[in-house]
Amino acid sequence: MQNYAVQQNLVRWSLLGILGSMLLLGKVVFAAQDVGRMLKTMADPAGAPFFPVVMQLLQVLTWALHMVFVWTSVGGLLLSIYALTKKEDNYQRLARGLIELSKVSVSLAIVIGVAPLLFYQVIYDPLWYSSANLSASWYIMFIVLLLVGYYLLWFAYFRRASTSQSMLFSIGSVVLLLFVGFIIHVVNYQSLFPERWVQWYTSGGTTMNHHGWGIYAFHPFRYLSLLVFPSLTVTGIFMMLYGWYFGKREDIGKEYASWVARLGSRVAFYGSALWFVSHILHIATIPSEWGVKGSVFSILSIVVMALFVGVAFMAQKSPVSTSIPLLLACTVNTLFIAILREYIRVASTARFGYSIYEYKVNLELLSPMLFLGTTLGGLLLYAYAWWMAYQAGRTPKGKVYEASETEHRLGDLSVFLVTLWAMVFIGVGLIVIVRNYV
Numbered sequence: 131m132q133n134y135a136v137q138q139n140l141v142r143w144s145l146l147g148i149l150g151s152m153l154l155l156g157k158v159v160f161a162a163q164d165v166g167r168m169l170k171t172m173a174d175p176a177g178a179p180f181f182p183v184v185m186q187l188l189q190v191l192t193w194a195l196h197m198v199f200v201w202t203s204v205g206g207l208l209l210s211i212y213a214l215t216k217k218e219d220n221y222q223r224l225a226r227g228l229i230e231l232s233k234v235s236v237s238l239a240i241v242i243g244v245a246p247l248l249f250y251q252v253i254y255d256p257l258w259y260s261s262a263n264l265s266a267s268w269y270i271m272f273i274v275l276l277l278v279g280y281y282l283l284w285f286a287y288f289r290r291a292s293t294s295q296s297m298l299f300s301i302g303s304v305v306l307l308l309f310v311g312f313i314i315h316v317v318n319y320q321s322l323f324p325e326r327w328v329q330w331y332t333s334g335g336t337t338m339n340h341h342g343w344g345i346y347a348f349h350p351f352r353y354l355s356l357l358v359f360p361s362l363t364v365t366g367i368f369m370m371l372y373g374w375y376f377g378k379r380e381d382i383g384k385e386y387a388s389w390v391a392r393l394g395s396r397v398a399f400y401g402s403a404l405w406f407v408s409h410i411l412h413i414a415t416i417p418s419e420w421g422v423k424g425s426v427f428s429i430l431s432i433v434v435m436a437l438f439v440g441v442a443f444m445a446q447k448s449p450v451s452t453s454i455p456l457l458l459a460c461t462v463n464t465l466f467i468a469i470l471r472e473y474i475r476v477a478s479t480a481r482f483g484y485s486i487y488e489y490k491v492n493l494e495l496l497s498p499m500l501f502l503g504t505t506l507g508g509l510l511l512y513a514y515a516w517w518m519a520y521q522a523g524r525t526p527k528g529k530v531y532e533a534s535e536t537e538h539r540l541g542d543l544s545v546f547l548v549t550l551w552a553m554v555f556i557g558v559g560l561i562v563i564v565r566n567y568v
């Protein structure tokens with residue numbers, strides 16, 4: 131497997147190398163079909179193990195989910211820093227809660243980030259590997275910076291009793307997380323310009339840039355509209371949900387919970403207004419030749435986001451009762467953004483006659499079935515765990531939530547499901563091993 135991967139990389143880089151040298155000699159005119167041929171040559175000859183459209187759909191959905199936790203990670207830290215600058219008890223208490231939110235969110239963002247990564251590298255491998263190689267050193271630094279940022283967040287959490295130390299660690303953490311987001315933004319954005327890769331790699335045909343420290347393209351409005359402003363908005367909505375959920379718990383205090391919700395609704399509204407402006411600027415500055423600007427996906431995303439900002443505006447009157455409708459509006463809005471983002475990729479590569487729908491499909495039913503089974507089983511298990519967590523979280527501190535008869539039965543069913551899943555999973559693995567040896 132490893133040899134194969136090395137071989138693949140060698141082929142890719144030799145191809146880029148040859149193209150680079152030809153560019154140097156002035157023999158290559160980068161016509162659209164040349165770029166298209168290059169992309170098709172770079173695609174994995176093994177093809178996709180399942181229908182690309184299904185993978186694309188899952189990629190879009192899991193990316194949206196990944197971003198929700200990225201947004202609460204960054205937003206939680208930004209707002210906790212703001213809260214730490216205030217002396218009032220409520221703000222100090224809120225800051226500690228937001229650091230906790232951020233801490234949990236980073237781990238979920240990392241875990242869920244793996245899902246779009248898997249789908250992306252299967253159906254968009256030429257884009258992914260080329261762009262990642264162009265900025266390879268930064269991409270490796272992504273992991274280091276993410277680790278250090280996460281550790282700083284833990285320090286902020288451990289030192290939460292001291293405002294100044296907590297603030298210092300939170301600032302360090304958010305700076306690193308924003309930088310990590312910048313690196314992944316660069317890699318995603320560069321991948322949309324296959325016609326420039328060789329130029330970038332060879333500095334216009336004069337050298338070979340193996341170092342991987344180059345940053346060749348970024349788009350400030352895309353960065354702001356996919357990371358910074360949604361972070362504020364979504365964390366604001368989370369604060370409103372906090373008010374809705376914990377308002378009923380006496381030990382937390384109705385007054386504090388509704389104060390958090392009120393503040394959250396203001397953050398959500400101003401954040402969403404800035405998100406909307408940056409979204410329009412993002413669309414307006416997408417290269418015209420991609421044909422995205424006037425597309426139905428762009429228009430729909432603008433209309434849906436305008437409606438979402440409207441709901442966020444109205445939610446300020448009664449933050450607690452409108453927290454759920456606003457959450458639904460934000461979910462729809464996020465899905466439209468995720469679809470538009472994918473459409474941008476489809477449109478930018480369609481210029482070169484490249485389409486993932488033409489990918490060779492090498493159907494291998496066992497893995498998709500195992501994947502589907504794991505997903506369905508996982509969703510059922512999580513539904514149970516979330517339900518129990520929801521119930522337990524509404525129980526005042528010091529008291530224990532007593533599960534009902536039905537909940538006990540559902541618990542038994544969950545244990546049975548996990549056991550069944552483990553048996554199927556290990557069983558399939560054993561069958562494959564035995565088959566390989568017989």
Ligand code: HEM
Nearest residue numbers: 193200239240243244246247250307310311314315318357
């Ligand atoms: C907390 C740290 C992280 C931040 C701030 C972050 C932020 C982002 C941002 C801003 C984007 C969109 C970039 C763009 O299109 O311009 C993105 C996309 C993506 N992120 Fe993350 N990310 C983080 C962690 C991770 C991790 C750990 C993984 C992998 C395990 C991951 C996997 C991905 C993938 C695969 C995409 C692109 C998906 C696609 O194109 O469909 N991210 N991330």
